[in-house]
Amino acid sequence: VAKISSQVMAEAAAAGCSEAAAELATEDAAALLAIYAPYVRETAITFEYDVPSEKEFAGRIAHTLEKFPYLVAENDGEIVGYAYAGAFHPRAAYQWCAEMSVYVKRDARRMGVGRKLYDAMETILSMQRLTNVEACIAVPSAPDAHLTLDSVRFHEKMGYRMIGAFHQCGYKFDTWYDMVWMEKHIGEHTHPQPPVLRFDEIREEALRQLKPR
Secondary structure, three states, rough: EEEOOOOOOOOOOOOOOHHHHHHHHHHHHHHHHHHHHHHHHHHOOOOOOOOHHHHHHHHHHHHHHOOEEEEEEEEEEEEEEEEEEEEEOOOOHOEEEEEEEEEOOHHHHOOOHHHHHHHHHHHHHOOOOEEEEEEEEEEOOOOOOOOOOHHHHHHHHHOOOOEEEEEEEEEOOOOEEEEEEEEEEEOOOOOOOOOOOOOOHHHHHHHHHHOOO
């Protein structure tokens, strides 16, 4: 897990092996879960119904770190957001694509935390030789108390473009929600395409990139 300040991007910690990843996941899981839980209980931003246990959440972090970065944003020592990438699809031909996720503490929204996390994430994923980043976003089909278009607008500002939509595919809070895919190219598409690198293969260089200049 790499930690970045909400003001200055600076590395504080990184997992060096699967055991270390598990330890860091356990250390950070409670704070990150506290950010995620309101999204589950009170919004349709995630289609998850039940807040996962701290143990399950820590396992998710450790699984992500087997290949991808998991970034945490801090402000004055307080964790205010996190972002991670995951496989877009398990088939080999999709290995140059990753799905992005970001969650920001409610009282830290509209402070640039999400942008800094995404900027850092795209820097690292580019170093891993990924070419495409994808975002799966829930959207309301009508004004809704549990969901807005803020995520779509955020991704538009980050340079993502709309790819497609699935209609009434998610059911939560007794409401059917649509889902859209948005995409951004962050690397060059070549022939032959260089193989993707795991996060641990570029970790040290990535952390140097995140350090303040």
